[in-house]
Amino acid sequence: MGRQWLHAKRAIVNLKKGQTVGKIVKEITVAAKLGGADQAANARLHAAVEKAKKQSVTRDVIERAIKKGAGIGDDKLVLEHIVFEGYAPHKVPLIVEVMTDNHQRTAPEMRQLFKKGILGAAGSNKFLFEHVGIVEAHHPDTASDLEAAGIEAGANEFEPLSHAQNDDIPEGVAGARFLTDRTAVHAASVWLKQNGWTVITAEIGYVAKSYPELDDTARAEVGEFLQAIEDNDDVQRVWAAVK
Template sequence: MSGHSHWATTHRAKGVNDAKRAAIFTKFGRLVTIAARDGGGDPDMNFKLRLAIDRARSVNMPKDRIEHAIKVGTGELKDAAAVEEVLYEAYGPGQVALLIEGMTDNKNRAVGEVKTILTKNGGKFVPSGSVSFMFKRAGIIVFPADRYSAEALETEAIESGADDFKAEGDVLLIITKPEDLQAVRAHFEGKQMTPESAELGYLPTQTVSLQGDDLAKFEKLKELLEDNQDVQIVWDNLA
């Protein structure tokens, strides 16, 4: 898994009930809003916004909701509260390291709920810097394994200047340096190879293994965290 299981959330999101779909749209709307706030409302000039829009589209978020989120970010529309990015560090069952990325309009609520979920499910909230050294920032481009040849993608990864290529379950991953993500993605698109998603994330530099009850407890904890309204992605160092 090595921190990548969150990509399954995109696939699951297309078949969830209306209540859960609304919560997912809220999360991706915040992603779009912050990207537009930080770099402007034109995705051709703001790569972070382009990535956010692509991720919103991947869960079938309606066009009008995406446009609304952009306008909130640029200040054309006023929202009830400002959205802020947060990053929490924690340990899960079996000493799995967790980086919890979030976006929230209420930091006190967010940290309180995350701490409660951790405490009730065998996890522990830890100070900043306690686990982040076990991860590296990276660009991650995801292709569906049923649509693209692993051999062809690996060849293009080498030509594009990407750092690494990995096959993980039903996805194929191209790993880049953060500053190379835009250029590497453009290389693949120039070859008519369209990724399912592309994002900046955290990959583990050291991993741990879990089995049996510890693995089941960890999977439950991660699901509960990712279902929280203020949590965007949970990265882990599970092997």
């Protein structure tokens, strides 16, 4: 029985890793579609490619994904960007961003996933979030001056970010999240990279204006709900009012 469980556990781990790699490759494609194939001018693409390299995605796969997204060559991308709004259990607001090649498939899947929550109409809860630029990065110097970096990078807000909050941040280094105007994401990312920071996320997203109080049981239920949504192949981002 123990050996059978070991094989099952390995299969689950491999499946999760495959899903993660698939999402990263899709993120490269989407980033190239939205911002072009030049990593130097597309902070989101650069961050996605760096994540892919950490997952040992081959150069050929990365290049194909970039070309597909940017419309270079014969294999062009046809994806629709859809935003779903609603609530997780315990009235936690969330926004789900989807990139899909088949709306007729994705919409029923989202309705099914939201059965334990509430799927709202378009515009039903965006007012509960700030639509901003988000740059997450880390610096090898734990004594790095976060406030000075935030000001120089042009961020409106900044906060420390740990490995526990984002596992792309190594333990024992200084991690941070910088919030910018939507038009300032690239400039902030460039400044940080030029000044010793490793950028792991650079995108436009949603940050909740307030967060409901949750006990441990409620937090676990919300986490399970959000994980089920994130596991959907078409889901690119889940923004939720939960810390």
